[in-house]
Amino acid sequence: MAEELRRVETPLGPIDYLLTIKNVKNINLRIRADGRAVVSAPRRASKAGIDRFVRSRAEWVLAHQRRQEERSPLVPPEREAALAALTAALERMYPLVEPLGVKRPVLKVRFMTSRWGSCHYTKGIVTLNTALAAAEEELRDYVALHELVHFLHPDHGEGFHAAMDALMPDWQTRRRALRRYALERPPT
Numbered sequence: 001m002a003e004e005l006r007r008v009e010t011p012l013g014p015i016d017y018l019l020t021i022k023n024v025k026n027i028n029l030r031i032r033a034d035g036r037a038v039v040s041a042p043r044r045a046s047k048a049g050i051d052r053f054v055r056s057r058a059e060w061v062l063a064h065q066r067r068q069e070e071r072s073p074l075v076p077p078e079r080e081a082a083l084a085a086l087t088a089a090l091e092r093m094y095p096l097v098e099p100l101g102v103k104r105p106v107l108k109v110r111f112m113t114s115r116w117g118s119c120h121y122t123k124g125i126v127t128l129n130t131a132l133a134a135a136e137e138e139l140r141d142y143v144a145l146h147e148l149v150h151f152l153h154p155d156h157g158e159g160f161h162a163a164m165d166a167l168m169p170d171w172q173t174r175r176r177a178l179r180r181y182a183l184e185r186p187p188t
């Protein structure tokens with residue numbers, strides 16, 4: 001089994017791919033989780049033929065790589081940096097709910113794989129995901145406000161939606177934008 005890193009020029013731009021020659025019947029192209037295009041090909045296939053095969057699928061390869069880039073996981077910054085960024089988000093959003101009687105919560109930050117944030121409304125604690133600190137400011141603000149509004153509406157019912165609509169009219173757009181990141185579930 002021989003491996004070779006190759007590059008083909010295509011009308012859409014160059015494509016680098018890792019070629020493996022092995023006992024397979026057909027040329028096989030896939031995109032690895034890290035975005036690398038990998039091709040396995042039988043011994044009888046010519047390099048020119050393999051390049052041509054990859055070139056013919058350039059659109060598919062590049063579209064796939066783009067999608068994976070868009071969904072790449074957010075890498076949390078160092079804890080201190082995450083705490084600073086998330087504290088700032090909570091400070092920006094808190095004045096929106098303070099007039100509604102929400103007491104200033106205690107902020108906790110930690111890395112979570114399944115949620116962006118959570119609210120312990122009986123204990124006055126908001127927990128935000130450290131990975132969120134790597135997202136855009138408007139997305140950090142959305143999650144912070146989402147959790148703060150849970151002090152008024154613990155569930156995601158009509159009252160919750162109405163409060164979010166009033167305080168952050170584009171919150172649904174921000175929630176959708178969060179989906180391009182690797183934590184797939186919306187905050188709860």
Ligand SMILES: [Zn+2]
Binds near residue numbers: 150
């Ligand atoms: Zn929620």
